Amino acid sequence: MSEDGFILGVDLDGVCGDHTEAFRRVVAAELGVPADTLGPQERWDFADWGLSEEQFFALHRRGVLDHRMFRDMPVVEGAAEALWRLNDAGVWVRLITHRLYANWGHEVAVADTVAWLDAHAIPYRDLCFLGNKPQVEADAYVDDAPHNVIELRQAGNAVIVFDQPYNRDVPGPRARDWVEVEHLVADLMVRRGLPVQTTLLDPDRPTERLHRRQAAQERTR
Ligand SMILES: [Mg+2]
DSSP: OBTTBEEEEEEOBTTTBOHHHHHHHHHHHHHTOOGGGSOOOOSTTOGGGTOOHHHHHHHHHHHHHTSOHHHHOOBOTTHHHHHHHHHHTTEEEEEEEOTTOSSSOHHHHHHHHHHHHHHTTOOOSEEEEOSSOOOOSOSEEEEOOHHHHHHHHHTTOEEEEEOOGGGTTSOSOEESSHHHHHHHHHHHHHHTTOOOOOOOOOSSOHHHHHHHHHHHHHHHO
8 A cells, every 4th residue: 555545546437427428429410410329338438329449449539639628527426525625635646537538639638527526526645647557556445447447457466347338258356436435445454454534524515615715725825
């Protein structure tokens, strides 16, 4: 474990952000079909929406650059609140995203990601933009992509699978929501003999803290 404490590597798409829903809106608009005709994403490669690999890449590019899907993506319920509680319990939150896997649009991808994190008050101490390599020296990871989970585990890492229809074949530990992520992380910390600091009771919603601090900073400027 690092001297910074327990580092939790948290993936964005499919874990903090509802990537399937954001991409569904893009595909519906681009192909001119109602969004509800595009069912749950049962497969990682979107073959169940009838997309070839080539179509997927073309639509994804339009999604990022024209539809600004990284800025407007719906947030996964409870993600920000749970990450604030974990932060308060002594966890170092290291966000990891593979959004630079394509060699175009990095400016939009990075700017929209940061704007989105601020808008949803998601706390983090590091933000890693990666290509393919899944590992960033964390004590545990939360990820939804089957290939990332498998690769990280093969390298000896503790990985919590964030439940999605396309990863049900991957063995657990598995979290169906963010409350379950919190419990699994607390278990891992206890098993490593780490004190899990009790979250101080904050009368306000944790996600509002960041915005309050920003407002206070503005006032003192
Ligand atoms: Mg993901």
